[in-house]
Amino acid sequence: MSTAIVSAEHINVILEAATRDADEEGFEWFAQGKWWTFTRENRDRIGQLMLDTNLDAYGRRYLEPTEVYVYSYSIPARIYEPIEILKAIDGYEYQCDVDASWDTHPIHLMMQQLRKRVIAWLDGYDAAEWLI
Secondary structure, rough: OOOOOOOOHHHHHHHHHHOOOOOOOEEEEEEOOOOEEOOOHHHHHHHHHHHHHHHHHHHHHHHOOOOOOOOOOOOOOOOOOOHHHHHHHHHHHHOOOOOOHHHHHHHHHHHHHHHHHHHHHOOOOOOOOOOO
């Protein structure tokens, strides 16, 4: 297993998806005993946390310090389809999952919640039977 540092655009795409259909309360998830809220106003802060988490995983994987990068949100280059967003979430998580601590990390739990939201955007999801 290898680890890479994801691009700012990769993080932009994930954060844009998290706010795509969020109302005024934003996108919420529960982690470490509290509710976390992601809104358009705190994209830079959550994006920095995502980048720092990725940098930390990279440093732990290769046992070397990483440079400090400052994240600043910008609108993604294009609108990404739900399947592309799901793949971006999977790719990001792969780069951060270096040990058991990832399972309870706030960003991992955010990705899990976002994944559920994006799956519901897939064509045919709403029309499919809930119970079979």
